[in-house]
Amino acid sequence: MVKLSHRMSEPVTGSVLAVKDLSVILSREGRPSRVLDGISFDMFPGEIIALVGESGSGKTSIGLTLQGLLPREYLPQVAGSIRLAGIELVGAGRRTWQSARRHLVRAISQDPMGALNPTMTIRRQMQESKGGDDRSIGDWLSRTGLPDPERIADALPHRLSAGQRQRVLIAMAMMARPKLLIADEPTTALDVIMQAQILDLLRDLARDQQTAILFVTHDLTVAASLADRVLVLYAGRIVEMGRMQDVARNATHPYSAGLLAARFDLDSDRRRPLPTLPSERTHSINVENACAYATRCPIAQPDCTAIRPPLEPASVHGGAVACLHHEQTAFLATQRADAKPWPAQAIQETAALRLSNIGKTYPTGARSFWGRRQRQPVLRSVNLSIKLGECVALVGASGAGKSTLLRIAAGLVVPEGGTVTRFDKLPPQVVFQDPVASLTPWLTIGEQIGERLRAVSPDSDYGRRRVGEAIKLVGLDPVLMDALPAEMSVGQCQRAVLARAVIVPPRLLLCDEPISAMDVSLAATTLNLLSDLRRRLGMAMLFVTHDLAAARIIADRIAVLKDGELVEIADPDAIIAAPQSSYTRSLVAAMPSLQPGGGR
Amino acid sequence: MTKRPSPDTLPARPRFNWRDFFRRAGGLESVGIIGVPVVTVVAVLAPWITPFDPQLRVAGAYLPPSAGHWFGTDEIGRDLFSRVILGAQYTWLPALAVIGFSLTVGTMVGLISGLMGDKVDLVIQRIVDLFLVLPASLIALAVVASLGPGLGNTMIAIAIVWWPWYARISRDEIRRLKARPHVEAARIAGVRGPRLLLRYLLPGVVPALLIGASLDVANIVMTLSLMSFLGLGLPAPAPELGAMTSRTLDSLTVHWWLPILPAAIIFLLCLLANLAGDGIRAALRGA
Numbered sequence: 001m002v003k004l005s006h007r008m009s010e011p012v013t014g015s016v017l018a019v020k021d022l023s024v025i026l027s028r029e030g031r032p033s034r035v036l037d038g039i040s041f042d043m044f045p046g047e048i049i050a051l052v053g054e055s056g057s058g059k060t061s062i063g064l065t066l067q068g069l070l071p072r073e074y075l076p077q078v079a080g081s082i083r084l085a086g087i088e089l090v091g092a093g094r095r096t097w098q099s100a101r102r103h104l105v106r107a108i109s110q111d112p113m114g115a116l117n118p119t120m121t122i123r124r125q126m127q128e129s130k131g132g133d134d135r136s137i138g139d140w141l142s143r144t145g146l147p148d149p150e151r152i153a154d155a156l157p158h159r160l161s162a163g164q165r166q167r168v169l170i171a172m173a174m175m176a177r178p179k180l181l182i183a184d185e186p187t188t189a190l191d192v193i194m195q196a197q198i199l200d201l202l203r204d205l206a207r208d209q210q211t212a213i214l215f216v217t218h219d220l221t222v223a224a225s226l227a228d229r230v231l232v233l234y235a236g237r238i239v240e241m242g243r244m245q246d247v248a249r250n251a252t253h254p255y256s257a258g259l260l261a262a263r264f265d266l267d268s269d270r271r272r273p274l275p276t277l278p279s280e281r282t283h284s285i286n287v288e289n290a291c292a293y294a295t296r297c298p299i300a301q302p303d304c305t306a307i308r309p310p311l312e313p314a315s316v317h318g319g320a321v322a323c324l325h326h327e328q329t330a331f332l333a334t335q336r337a338d339a340k341p342w343p344a345q346a347i348q349e350t351a352a353l354r355l356s357n358i359g360k361t362y363p364t365g366a367r368s369f370w371g372r373r374q375r376q377p378v379l380r381s382v383n384l385s386i387k388l389g390e391c392v393a394l395v396g397a398s399g400a401g402k403s404t405l406l407r408i409a410a411g412l413v414v415p416e417g418g419t420v421t422r423f424d425k426l427p428p429q430v431v432f433q434d435p436v437a438s439l440t441p442w443l444t445i446g447e448q449i450g451e452r453l454r455a456v457s458p459d460s461d462y463g464r465r466r467v468g469e470a471i472k473l474v475g476l477d478p479v480l481m482d483a484l485p486a487e488m489s490v491g492q493c494q495r496a497v498l499a500r501a502v503i504v505p506p507r508l509l510l511c512d513e514p515i516s517a518m519d520v521s522l523a524a525t526t527l528n529l530l531s532d533l534r535r536r537l538g539m540a541m542l543f544v545t546h547d548l549a550a551a552r553i554i555a556d557r558i559a560v561l562k563d564g565e566l567v568e569i570a571d572p573d574a575i576i577a578a579p580q581s582s583y584t585r586s587l588v589a590a591m592p593s594l595q596p597g598g599g600r
Numbered sequence: 601m602t603k604r605p606s607p608d609t610l611p612a613r614p615r616f617n618w619r620d621f622f623r624r625a626g627g628l629e630s631v632g633i634i635g636v637p638v639v640t641v642v643a644v645l646a647p648w649i650t651p652f653d654p655q656l657r658v659a660g661a662y663l664p665p666s667a668g669h670w671f672g673t674d675e676i677g678r679d680l681f682s683r684v685i686l687g688a689q690y691t692w693l694p695a696l697a698v699i700g701f702s703l704t705v706g707t708m709v710g711l712i713s714g715l716m717g718d719k720v721d722l723v724i725q726r727i728v729d730l731f732l733v734l735p736a737s738l739i740a741l742a743v744v745a746s747l748g749p750g751l752g753n754t755m756i757a758i759a760i761v762w763w764p765w766y767a768r769i770s771r772d773e774i775r776r777l778k779a780r781p782h783v784e785a786a787r788i789a790g791v792r793g794p795r796l797l798l799r800y801l802l803p804g805v806v807p808a809l810l811i812g813a814s815l816d817v818a819n820i821v822m823t824l825s826l827m828s829f830l831g832l833g834l835p836a837p838a839p840e841l842g843a844m845t846s847r848t849l850d851s852l853t854v855h856w857w858l859p860i861l862p863a864a865i866i867f868l869l870c871l872l873a874n875l876a877g878d879g880i881r882a883a884l885r886g887a
Contacts, residue, residue, distance in 0.1 A: 410788065430788050438781045442803045451789045500789055 016179045016212050017043040017066075022080035022090075024058075024065055024236075032077075035061045037236040039080070040311075043180065045210040048203070050223030050244065052259065053233035054519045059216045062233075063182040066214070067105055068097040085179045106173035107182040110189055112165035116157040122168055123153040130175045140171040144201055162398070163194035167201065174205055181205075184216040191397045191546045196590040199226050218519040220256075221263050224248045225592040229319075232256045235292035238311060242319020250330075252314045252321040254297050257329050262521040265593050266576055270553045272341040273528045277521035291324070299328040345535050347556065348388040352423045352508045352540035353409055357381040359417035360404055378404050379564045381418065388423060388507065391534060391541040393551030393572075395587070396561035402544045405561070406430070406512050409542060428508035429501035433516060435494035439485040445471070446481035449500045470503035471496070473536075474529060491522050498529060505537040512544050527553055548591055552576060560584050625879035632875025636817075639692060639872060646689040650682035654839055662855050672857045674848070680857065683839035684865050690840045692869060694755050695820040699813050701759045706766025707809060713767065714774025715797060725771065731764040736823065744832040751840075754827045758820060769812050773805040807884045814877035818870035825866050841866050 024036040035058045043049055053059045061070065068089065070076035082089040084104050087096065109115050117125055126137045141149035144167040157165060166186060173181055183202065187195040203226060206213050217223050223230055223244065230247050232240040232255065240253040251257040261275040268274065278296045291297070294304040303324060314321040316330075323329070359382075361375035378401040386392045396402050407413040408420060410430045422428065432438045439448060450467045468478040474495040485493055494514070501509060511530065515523040531554055534541050545551050551558050552572040559569040560583065567581040579585040622630040642649070652658045652669075657677040665672040671680035713724040736758070743757035744750075777783055778801070786800045825842030841862045848858035 412784065412788075427788065427790075430785070432781045432785065434781060438785045440782045440786065440800055443799065448786070448789075451786060451791050454790050497785070500785070 014044050015042045016045050016085055018081070018083040019066075020081040020083075022062075022065065022078070022082060024061055024070065024079075025077040026061075026070065026074040028074055035236050036065065039236075039238055041231060041238070041241065043212040043214065045179070045212060046206050047229065048206050048213045048215055048227045050220075050227035050230045051214060051216045051233060052218065052220055052223050052230055052256075054218055054259075054521065056235075057233045058236040059218075059233050060184055061236075063107065063184050063214065063216050066180070066182060067101055067107055068092075069101075103176060104178055105180045105182065106176055106178040107184065108166065108169045108173055108186050110185040112162065112169045113157060115169055116165060118157055121154050121156055122160075126153070126168075126172050126175060129172050136175065140175045141168065144168075144171045144174075145197065146171070163190055163197065166190065166194075166198055170198075170201060170205070174209060174211065177209065178211060181211050181213045182216070183213055185218070186215075187222065188217075188219075192548065192590040192592075193397065193586055195222070196592070199592075202226065219263070219592075220248070220259055220520065221265055221592045232259070237292065237322065238320075239293065239323065240314070240319065240321045241311075242314065242317050242321075246317035246319060250316045252316055252319075252326045252329055253293075253323045254299055254326075254329050254332060255293050257332050258298075259520060261332075262524045264524060264527075264553055265549050266552060266588070266591055267593070268549065268553060270572070272339045273531070274524040274553065275339070276524045276528065291322075298332060299325055301325055342531060343535060345389055345391075345556070346538065347390045350388050350423060351385040351421070352388045352390070353428070353542070354385040354421040355405070355409060355418065356383050356385075356421075357418035358383075358405065358408055358415045358420070360401075360408065360413070360415050377564055379408075379415070382561075382564070382566050384559060384566060384569070386508070386540045386542060388540055389534075389538050390557070391543060391555045392569075393543040393545060393555035393558045394561055395545060395548055395551050395558055397546065400561045401564040402546075402561050403512055406510050406542060406544045409508075410510050423507050426504075426506055428510050429506040431497055431501055431509065431511040431514045433513040435497045435514075436485060436490060438497050439493055441485055444482050444484055445488070445496045445499075449481075449496065449503055452500060452504050466503060467499075470499040473502065474499045474533070490518070491525065494518075494522075494526055495529065498533065502533055502537055502539070505539060507540060509534065509539045509541045510544075511541065513546070514543075515550055516546065523550065530554060548576070548587055560587070621883050622879075625883040629875045629879025629882060632872045632877075633879045635872040636814075636876045639688065639869060640696065642685065643689040643692040646686045650679075650685050652679035652682045654678060654682040654686045664855075665857055665861075671861045672855075674858055675851075680861060683844065684841065684862055687839040687841040687844060687862060688865060688869065690751070690838060691821055691824055691842070691866070694751060694824055695817055698755050698759050698762060698820050698824075699817060701755075702762040703766050703809060703813055705759075706763035706768075707770045707805070709763070710767040710770030710772075711774060711797065711802070711805070714771040714778070715801070717775075717778075721771070724767075728764040728767050728771075731761065732768070734761055736761040737826065740823065740827060741830075741832065744827065749832045754824065754832060757827075758823055762816070762820070765816070766809060766812065769808055770805050773808045774801055777801050777804045811877065811881040811884065814880050815874065817873035817877070821866065821869050821873065 019042070020040050022036055022039040023034065025032050025034050027033075039062065041049070051059045051062060064070045065078060066082060066084070070078070078090055080090060084100060087100065087104070089097065089100060092100075123137055137153055138149040141152055146152050146164060146167050152160065152164065152168065160168065187198050190198065199222070202213055202215070205211060215223065215227055227244045230242065230244045231238050232247070232253060234255050240247060240251065240256045247256060248260065251260050258277040262277055264274050278298055289308055290305045291309050294300045297304065301324070307324060309322045309324045311320045311322040315327060358379050359377070360379040361377045363375050382405060384392070384405075394402050394405065404413060408415045410428055411420070439445070446464070446467050449470055450463055453463055453466055464481070467481055471478050471481055476492060476495045476499065480488065480492065480496070485496070488496065514530070515526050518526065527550060530541070533539065543551065543554055555572055557569060558572050558575050560567050560575070560581065562581070562583045568575060568579070568584050575584060576588055579588050622633070625633055655678070658679050659669060659673050659677050661673060661675055661677045663669055663673040669679050669681065671684060674680055674683070709724060709728070713721045739761050740754065740757035743760065744753050747753040747756070783796070783800050786796060791800060825845070828840040828842035829846040831843070831846070844862040845859045845866070848855070852859050
């Protein structure tokens with residue numbers, strides 16, 4: 001197996017985790033499938049390795065395998081070798097695994113609330129986890145940067161914020177002084193400011209405690225700001241591994257190069273479409289004797305579907321790559337700059353939407369003495385107007401009132417104060433965060449898109465033709481008209497949702513965090529599609545997001561919302577170059593960047 | 601309909617697959633799912649398929665079970681097996697009828713309640729609460745006492761205490777679905793009124809109701825049998841299973857088959873219905 005040259009200089013005894021030829025087969029519905037295939041890597045104390053890949057690449061399975069927690073109903077068959085602190089874990093008994101999970105390997109997950117017991121105080125859960133004395137609990141909580149650790153120790157999980165819960169989980173995991181910490185997308189659900197804090201914390205812990213951290217993520221930018229080394233995973237195989245900076249600068253596998261190119265940050269070119277990975281993953285080829293990426297690869301040659309590429313030392317960096325033609329990858333970058341810029345968007349002076357002095361409160365759980373619910377303001381006299389053809393992005397932390405404002409604009413929520421004025425009677429269309437959940441599972445795509453053609457029957461020739469045109473407009477194959485949502489991928493569902501929104505083009509399209517749950521390439525594809533549609537159909541757009549980079553790409557103006565108040569609204573590049581409010585400044589500073597060293 | 605895309609380019613639609621359905625339901629549960637329709641057919645055809653006339657003396661009194669008379673004969677020489685088959689008709693079909701009636705009424709009330717929300721919901725749900733707190737057997741007793749014994753009155757009595765459960769289930773499901781993005785998206789797309797209800801909401805409510813109803817069949821069989829055991833069902837000569845058990849209970853030590861075998865059939869019917877309910881739940885959840 002490949003040993004990475006820059007690690008060869010370290011003492012061989014230093015390795016804390018040695019994975020060799022790890023293969024995992026899971027059986028779903030009686031059909032076995034190989035989710036991990038010949039995975040080999042070492043980890044050293046205090047080292048942070050990022051495990052990068054799209055959903056379904058097997059990155060979460062590696063984490064579960066290392067904890068012996070693969071779901072039993074899938075009848076896992078594990079082959080190869082996992083040596084953690086000198087103990088062989090493949091084929092080990094239940095007691096060995098239990099002791100390993102208690103003392104050697106700990107994990108934190110994307111959903112800290114799900115990992116905490118809602119009926120136990122933090123203190124009791126931490127005692128349960130370690131059996132330690134009370135003094136060390138407070139000590140560990142304060143070490144993760146939690147203010148007032150004593151108060152937090154005695155709180156129940158629901159009293160804490162998402163970021164605090166994640167810190168508690170990290171404290172709980174690190175208190176056991178594990179050799180290995182598996183962090184599976186621990187920051188995906190957090191906003192950028194909290195994300196930056198958690199990443200700092202992990203970096204410090206790895207250094208101070210000499211714990212090896214396996215950081216599982218789909219986001220190369222986050223990986224770049226944290227990890228020492230990176231493993232890029234595709235279809236259960238390592239396609240590229242190496243030092244983080246090497247791979248970030250000179251990605252050698254076409255897949256890693258595509259992932260890197262698709263990632264947009266505050267420096268991406270916003271005048272032309274974002275580069276994306278070609279199409280979506282297909283399962284059609286037999287990967288035993290082929291490169292699994294061959295069906296999507298822009299530089300694929302005939303031999304790619306005949307030979308399985310071995311993981312070999314890369315020519316341009318000290319790592320390894322599994323690609324027969326990796327010397328071609330460098331030429332990919334030059335092709336990308338050729339994308340045609342977006343045509344200029346005609347923005348009229350008339351407002352498509354005008355929100356004036358919008359105020360809204362929500363009842364809190366607390367009641368006053370007379371049983372009246374106390375109300376918490378979410379929006380305080382917000383003024384915002386969007387011109388015809390203009391796109392405004394609304395940026396803010398979770399709980400800032402972004403979604404409430406969008407729902408008021410859509411007419412789904414009635415504001416308590418202020419007025420909503422729209423250009424015409426045609427109601428605005430809304431794109432929600434989860435495209436799959438936005439489609440009714442028992443109706444075909446065509447039926448659902450056709451619902452907006454109220455005047456004509458969607459089953460008539462004319463109706464079907466209109467639906468077909470809408471489906472084509474968003475880049476879907478018209479045969480999918482008769483497909484059910486469950487038969488389509490997330491990306492296809494997103495396009496279907498957009499087709500429903502634009503079959504009768506609205507003057508105003510409202511998007512509620514449409515890309516926040518997507519991996520990098522799908523997010524870029526969706527941003528491109530939205531940019532294209534709004535220009536072609538002359539739609540005004542309100543784009544709600546917590547991702548400043550996405551906002552900058554898509555919007556003509558960015559509005560920043562904090563605690564229900566609009567703190568700033570300006571041209572995207574102006575707002576990022578010279579943020580006026582302190583909140584916007586911290587938002588810009590927290591943005592991860594591909595350049596090593598992170599943020600600005 | 602001129603230019604439907606040719607079907608061979610469509611993704612293979614996983615149409616309803618029975619083998620998959622039974623695999624998810626589980627082995628024993630599948631027996632229940634198959635058993636329930638079989639029992640229904642037997643119950644409907646009961647008068648024509650009994651080996652002997654259930655109302656007439658066909659052999660000596662108190663014959664124990666034998667090859668000729670599988671369940672033996674009763675105190676006047678009637679064939680007990682024939683009487684039990686007919687008895688299944690008197691128990692099983694009313695149970696299904698009560699379920700059907702309660703489902704219809706309950707679902708309609710629940711849909712209105714869930715869809716209208718607010719004050720309408722509040723009023724309807726308090727009325728539902730009122731029915732839910734009534735003890736089922738006692739109400740049934742009271743109804744039968746005032747209307748007089750008889751199968752019809754027993755059924756009315758049970759239906760009165762049963763529909764609120766379905767009203768509650770369908771109301772909760774509607775409220776859950778209403779908040780889902782796909783229903784919200786349909787509203788934004790301009791779907792309103794009955795179309796929203798029938799196309800976007802009702803299909804989502806059906807699984808929960810189906811599961812609830814299939815598990816309730818056994819309860820209603822039990823309640824009906826209890827009523828006739830107490831003498832509130834059909835009058836004496838009718839071979840109602842509960843009544844048969846109760847009338848012959850005093851001869852348990854001498855002629856054990858007379859109370860035990862009808863009771864065993866009640867047990868079997870309940871078991872089948874419960875297994876079917878469990879199976880349907882497992883299969884629909886897994887889908």
